[in-house]
Amino acid sequence: MNRNLDVGHIVSLLKNVLKKKDGLIPLHQPTFRGKEWAYVKDCLDTGWVSSVGKYVGAFEKKLAEYTGVEHAIAVVNGTAAMHICLKLAGVEEGDEVLLPALTFVATANAVRYCGGIPHFVDSDWKSLGIDPKKLQDYLKDITLIRQGCCYNKQTMRPIKAVVAVHTFGHPVDLDPILAICEKYKLVLIEDAAEALGSYYKDKHTGNWGKLSAFSFNGNKIITTGGGGAILTNDLILAKTAKHLTTTAKVPHPWAFVHDEVGYNYRLPNINAALGCGQIEVIDEFIQEKRTLAQKYRQVFKEVQGITFFTEAAYARSNYWLNLLLLDEEYVGLRDPLLLATHEEGILTRPSWSLMHKLAMFKECPRMDLSAAQDLEQRIINIPSSVGLGEK
Amino acid sequence: MNRNLDVGHIVSLLKNVLKKKDGLIPLHQPTFRGKEWAYVKDCLDTGWVSSVGKYVGAFEKKLAEYTGVEHAIAVVNGTAAMHICLKLAGVEEGDEVLLPALTFVATANAVRYCGGIPHFVDSDWKSLGIDPKKLQDYLKDITLIRQGCCYNKQTMRPIKAVVAVHTFGHPVDLDPILAICEKYKLVLIEDAAEALGSYYKDKHTGNWGKLSAFSFNGNKIITTGGGGAILTNDLILAKTAKHLTTTAKVPHPWAFVHDEVGYNYRLPNINAALGCGQIEVIDEFIQEKRTLAQKYRQVFKEVQGITFFTEAAYARSNYWLNLLLLDEEYVGLRDPLLLATHEEGILTRPSWSLMHKLAMFKECPRMDLSAAQDLEQRIINIPSSVGLGEK
Ligand SMILES: Cc1ncc(COP(=O)(O)O)c(C=O)c1O
Ligand SMILES: Cc1ncc(COP(=O)(O)O)c(C=O)c1O
Numbered sequence: 030m031n032r033n034l035d036v037g038h039i040v041s042l043l044k045n046v047l048k049k050k051d052g053l054i055p056l057h058q059p060t061f062r063g064k065e066w067a068y069v070k071d072c073l074d075t076g077w078v079s080s081v082g083k084y085v086g087a088f089e090k091k092l093a094e095y096t097g098v099e100h101a102i103a104v105v106n107g108t109a110a111m112h113i114c115l116k117l118a119g120v121e122e123g124d125e126v127l128l129p130a131l132t133f134v135a136t137a138n139a140v141r142y143c144g145g146i147p148h149f150v151d152s153d154w155k156s157l158g159i160d161p162k163k164l165q166d167y168l169k170d171i172t173l174i175r176q177g178c179c180y181n182k183q184t185m186r187p188i189k190a191v192v193a194v195h196t197f198g199h200p201v202d203l204d205p206i207l208a209i210c211e212k213y214k215l216v217l218i219e220d221a222a223e224a225l226g227s228y229y230k231d232k233h234t235g236n237w238g239k240l241s242a243f244s245f246n247g248n249k250i251i252t253t254g255g256g257g258a259i260l261t262n263d264l265i266l267a268k269t270a271k272h273l274t275t276t277a278k279v280p281h282p283w284a285f286v287h288d289e290v291g292y293n294y295r296l297p298n299i300n301a302a303l304g305c306g307q308i309e310v311i312d313e314f315i316q317e318k319r320t321l322a323q324k325y326r327q328v329f330k331e332v333q334g335i336t337f338f339t340e341a342a343y344a345r346s347n348y349w350l351n352l353l354l355l356d357e358e359y360v361g362l363r364d365p366l367l368l369a370t371h372e373e374g375i376l377t378r379p380s381w382s383l384m385h386k387l388a389m390f391k392e393c394p395r396m397d398l399s400a401a402q403d404l405e406q407r408i409i410n411i412p413s414s415v416g417l418g419e420k
Numbered sequence: 421m422n423r424n425l426d427v428g429h430i431v432s433l434l435k436n437v438l439k440k441k442d443g444l445i446p447l448h449q450p451t452f453r454g455k456e457w458a459y460v461k462d463c464l465d466t467g468w469v470s471s472v473g474k475y476v477g478a479f480e481k482k483l484a485e486y487t488g489v490e491h492a493i494a495v496v497n498g499t500a501a502m503h504i505c506l507k508l509a510g511v512e513e514g515d516e517v518l519l520p521a522l523t524f525v526a527t528a529n530a531v532r533y534c535g536g537i538p539h540f541v542d543s544d545w546k547s548l549g550i551d552p553k554k555l556q557d558y559l560k561d562i563t564l565i566r567q568g569c570c571y572n573k574q575t576m577r578p579i580k581a582v583v584a585v586h587t588f589g590h591p592v593d594l595d596p597i598l599a600i601c602e603k604y605k606l607v608l609i610e611d612a613a614e615a616l617g618s619y620y621k622d623k624h625t626g627n628w629g630k631l632s633a634f635s636f637n638g639n640k641i642i643t644t645g646g647g648g649a650i651l652t653n654d655l656i657l658a659k660t661a662k663h664l665t666t667t668a669k670v671p672h673p674w675a676f677v678h679d680e681v682g683y684n685y686r687l688p689n690i691n692a693a694l695g696c697g698q699i700e701v702i703d704e705f706i707q708e709k710r711t712l713a714q715k716y717r718q719v720f721k722e723v724q725g726i727t728f729f730t731e732a733a734y735a736r737s738n739y740w741l742n743l744l745l746l747d748e749e750y751v752g753l754r755d756p757l758l759l760a761t762h763e764e765g766i767l768t769r770p771s772w773s774l775m776h777k778l779a780m781f782k783e784c785p786r787m788d789l790s791a792a793q794d795l796e797q798r799i800i801n802i803p804s805s806v807g808l809g810e811k
Contacts, residue, residue, distance in 0.1 A: 059467050066464055069690075073457055076450050078645040078694065079638020105496050105646065108684035134667055134678045141681045247470020247688070254469040254688030255496065276525055283758055285772040287525045290532045290780050293499035297638070297645030297691065299460075303469065367674055381676040389681050 034334035034359050036369045043375050046324050047412055053374045057248045057350060060415040065306030072299045082298030084305050091308045096233040098260040100267030103296040104274050107222040107244025110257035111139035113273055114240040117266050118190045118216040120145040125181055128192040129159050130383040131401040136192055136220050137384045149385050149395035152404055155341050158201030159193055160400060161209060167396045168213050179213045184394060190216040195224035195234050198349030199340060203229050203237045225250050226315045226347035235260040250314055250349050251307035253300040314415045315347050321418030322348040334359045351413045360406040380408035425725035425750050427760045434766050437715050438803055444765045448639045448741060451806040456697030463690045473689030475696050482699045487624040489651040491658030494687035495665050498613040498635025498648035502530035504664055505631040505650055508657050509581045509607040511536040516572055519583040520550050521774040522792040527583055527611050528775045540776050540786035543795055546732050549592030550584055551791060558787045559604050570604045575785060581607040586615035586625050589740030590731060594620050594628045616641050617706045617738035626651040641705055641740050642698035644691040705806045706738050712809030713739040725750045742804045751797040771799035
């Protein structure tokens with residue numbers, strides 16, 4: 030093994046940046062320092078903990094204001110948000126949906142919930158998200174357009190949508206992907222589960238797709254315990270999303286009529302209350318996360334064989350989950366490094382397993398995935414909680 | 421209209437029982453008087469609000485202890501619980517599932533989430549749930565058994581399961597339904613969303629079906645904001661339920677491998693904390709609800725033309741949602757009564773619309789539904805919150 034890079038050295042660098050003392054340093058833990066308590070207690074005091082209550086609306090308003098997307102519909106988690114985005118994009122039984130092989134399993138599962146077929150595409154080294162150039166060449170090869178619809182020539186199934194995942198908070202290069210979507214009649218959905226606080230060019234993520242999904246799980250930049258949101262600039266889609274996520278009940282003071290198969294995807298008021306407290310201090314959170322990223326970058330700049338991943342020139346990232354990329358010759362150090370950091374109480378993790386390797390998605394169509402395969406071997410996520418960086 | 425029954429008189433009786441002053445009396449609002457705040461605050465103090473944390477396990481343990489069902493899996497709501505119960509019962513694309521037409525829409529929606537076809541059955545005046553006698557006669561007529569499986573002779577689709585809904589907390593007559601399930605090779609699932617604290621004979625509801633679903637929505641006897649649980653006495657099903665509801669992730673300290681299409685149906689820790697506080701005082705809640713029911717019964721005993729619905733001889737009900745039944749000749753008073761009570765700030769509601777009348781379920785198979793049709797015209801739910809009865 031090359032002397033230039035050794036596990037012990039990386040562990041000691043991490044310990045330094047993280048000012049490691051006793052106890053575990055999780056990958057990402059929540060911070061409560063805003064009005065979370067006051068809002069949550071207000072729910073208990075008034076009895077409004079559930080589906081009715083003012084915090085759901087307030088949280089939706091704050092989300093819309095913060096992101097600049099016109100409409101936000103709070104839901105029970107990011108997976109539910111993805112499900113409804115795909116449904117509203119028109120994904121039905123047997124339709125294909127293009128999404129990166131390098132993503133969290135929820136993105137692909139949500140396609141299956143609609144009866145759709147995930148179709149896996151490769152990633153870009155610059156963004157960790159979909160590689161637009163490769164996607165373009167691939168679609169040119171495998172598709173045909175008939176009556177304004179895109180078909181996979183091999184399977185003869187319609188291809189309906191592209192899901193751009195902003196991996197670890199880093200924005201995908203959206204402009205070329207939008208051009209591809211236009212050319213191939215595909216709906217763009219942003220899986221922005223990890224990207225609250227991340228900007229592509231001058232606009233917040235979630236503004237570019239027809240619909241986008243956010244997550245407020247406990248490991249995200251802000252949390253509602255469990256929670257998510259659907260964002261869209263389209264009023265009709267927003268109304269339909271609200272309707273579908275609240276059992277498709279037709280409004281009436283007492284009668285119970287539902288006009289389609291709907292879902293109970295409401296975010297409870299108590300969880301929304303937590304979210305209101307959190308989003309009010311998100312600017313601080315992002316500042317601290319960017320400071321931490323800056324420190325990591327500084328420290329790892331000197332180290333040969335490993336790179337701290339930084340935002341693309343077009344992006345301003347929330348640095349939700351920081352990562353190191355091992356050079357090709359050091360991929361063998363990944364597992365020893367994961368083990369050593371865990372032993373030292375510094376929680377790290379490798380890439381998700383690529384989607385096409387999971388038993389239930391083995392038979393799904395895919396392009397050449399060489400960049401994703403490569404990234405899978407090289408990614409190591411490192412602690413990223415708010416509070417690890419200075420204010 | 422008959423002089424014996426008038427809307428004004430009923431409103432004044434309700435006002436009396438409810439000691440109505442200013443302000444609204446909701447149909448069912450939560451009460452927090454246990455350790456809810458201490459537990460929720462503990463989540464905020466420790467940062468454990470989300471998918472990891474001690475309250476989920478604690479709540480599951482308390483549920484199992486309280487109901488006497490061996491395993492409880494906390495989930496995000498009752499609809500999610502129903503979905504997983506049906507999936508674990510083997511309901512797949514094109515399978516039929518027998519369920520009452522008189523139920524909340526979630527029961528039927530959950531069948532559709534599995535790709536199944538709801539098949540609507542009639543209700544019993546004694547329980548408001550499935551009529552066993554009618555079900556027996558119907559199945560004799562329309563089914564055939566081939567290789568240990570039940571088929572609908574008309575549609576030639578497999579019939580997989582029966583969902584017994586304990587309507588408004590009142591237990592269905594389960595013994596004859598179990599006998600039918602055995603005879604016709606059907607899996608019994610209890611939709612006990614409304615029935616925490618309700619007993620059939622000597623055992624808590626949820627012990628009789630192979631699987632059962634509970635809800636802790638804000639309007640239920642105890643609440644977690646939003647929440648639910650799957651209960652089962654079968655260890656293998658319990659483990660599968662936990663796996664499926666937590667994204668089907670294969671346990672590992674860091675690797676992300678998922679071995680089937682799973683769901684994010686976890687109950688967040690902060691919601692489970694609320695549930696722990698609630699279930700600790702459920703005995704008080706039930707006592708108060710039964711006292712209120714007793715008062716209603718007393719008062720309406722004197723009134724001709726309307727009946728307060730009480731538990732069957734075999735049951736001990738939680739009286740989750742109290743109801744009045746109008747006599748046949750007074751069904752015309754239902755809407756005026758709903759209107760008059762709402763105007764007085766006493767929130768009441770009619771029956772759910774029967775499932776086969778909803779646009780998306782119009783084409784579903786069904787038996788003669790005369791009892792359900794009749795009940796739909798006659799049911800009026802009246803305020804039932806804990807705290808309206810004496811301690
Ligand atoms: C890329 C991505 N998509 C979807 C999700 C699903 O969000 P949730 O966990 O809130 O259901 C997540 C987060 O876990 C995610 O990271
Ligand atoms: C009979 C019945 N089934 C299912 C559900 C679904 O539960 P939840 O609202 O928690 O999703 C409810 C409660 O709303 C219900 O009353």
